[in-house]
Amino acid sequence: MKLAATLLSCSVVFAKVPHKVDDLAEMDEYERKEFDEDIFSFDEDGDEWDAWEELNEDQMKNRLTKIFDRMDLDKDGQLSRDEVVDHTYKALYNMDEGEAEGEFIEADLDGDDKITWSEFVEEFYGLSADDEANILAMDTDTGVEFNHMYSRDQARFQAADEDRDGKLTLIEYTRFKNPMKSASLRDLAIEWALRSADKNKDKKISFEEYMNDFREAPGPNLAHYGEEFAEQEEQRFQEDLDLDGDGFIAGDELKYWLGPDNIAIAIEESDHIFESVDGDENNLINMHEMLEGFQTFVDSDVTEFGGQLRHMRDEL
Numbered sequence: 001m002k003l004a005a006t007l008l009s010c011s012v013v014f015a016k017v018p019h020k021v022d023d024l025a026e027m028d029e030y031e032r033k034e035f036d037e038d039i040f041s042f043d044e045d046g047d048e049w050d051a052w053e054e055l056n057e058d059q060m061k062n063r064l065t066k067i068f069d070r071m072d073l074d075k076d077g078q079l080s081r082d083e084v085v086d087h088t089y090k091a092l093y094n095m096d097e098g099e100a101e102g103e104f105i106e107a108d109l110d111g112d113d114k115i116t117w118s119e120f121v122e123e124f125y126g127l128s129a130d131d132e133a134n135i136l137a138m139d140t141d142t143g144v145e146f147n148h149m150y151s152r153d154q155a156r157f158q159a160a161d162e163d164r165d166g167k168l169t170l171i172e173y174t175r176f177k178n179p180m181k182s183a184s185l186r187d188l189a190i191e192w193a194l195r196s197a198d199k200n201k202d203k204k205i206s207f208e209e210y211m212n213d214f215r216e217a218p219g220p221n222l223a224h225y226g227e228e229f230a231e232q233e234e235q236r237f238q239e240d241l242d243l244d245g246d247g248f249i250a251g252d253e254l255k256y257w258l259g260p261d262n263i264a265i266a267i268e269e270s271d272h273i274f275e276s277v278d279g280d281e282n283n284l285i286n287m288h289e290m291l292e293g294f295q296t297f298v299d300s301d302v303t304e305f306g307g308q309l310r311h312m313r314d315e316l
Contacts, residue, residue, distance in 0.1 A: 155192035
């Protein structure tokens with residue numbers, strides 16, 4: 001493979017990236033601390049950088065104030081849970097993008113320096129072409145996840161495929177891994193996903209549309225599509241996706257619908273951050289609380305660290 005040697009020569013060890021909310025519970029104390037830091041310092045360059053070696057405490061706090069300002073979307077001087085969740089959600093996708101090069105090498109099975117949809121499915125879900133063609137026969141957790149995520153995964157693939165050849169180059173694959181990279185890419189991915197799921201074309205997803213959004217509609221007597229699955233998906237719809245409680249996934253919520261595992265992790269991580277630094281327990285983090293608890297975000301002597309903190313300039 002032409003790209004393999006080049007990519008392996010510049011490969012980076014990234015912090016363990018959770019792909020499901022259950023992964024957070026399985027992390028040990030060190031892994032969780034490292035993940036907390038990466039959430040607030042995701043790096044677009046992807047090379048190793050240790051804040052404790054490069055910055056002193058004052059510099060870290062100085063740069064954290066700039067991150068605070070970036071996260072404070074409504075500019076009220078405080079970080080709400082929604083603002084922390086939104087930042088974390090984007091950070092998770094950026095961390096996913098950091099894994100793209102290694103995944104690309106593994107997924108490019110025919111060595112043509114491009115990834116087809118089938119190659120992605122085999123790499124990410126572990127499903128062969130035969131499995132994909134007979135997805136209801138795959139009555140497993142993996143089969144159900146693929147079946148239910150199909151239109152959203154396909155939408156991200158289509159949005160990233162700039163030349164419309166049905167394959168992704170490495171650059172296109174990094175776009176696929178991070179649809180939050182730009183507003184235009186995000187909106188295009190949402191547009192593609194709505195074509196399949198939004199049956200009445202009102203540009204929002206009802207619970208019924210959400211539950212019927214499958215590659216292949218499941219019939220009766222399938223163990224993994226039973227009552228437990230329905231209850232879990234209803235909880236996910238209500239708690240993770242329909243954030244304003246109006247019964248629809250609409251507007252800004254649609255970007256979270258593209259990545260339901262990431263938003264579940266982002267909400268869980270936001271709860272963890274608030275428990276750590278929200279001293280007055282008012283469900284808001286002010287600048288003082290962030291700087292008082294700065295070690296929650298940046299405390300590690302061996303960490304993959306960079307991004308926002310790295311590229312911020314210190315104010316004199």
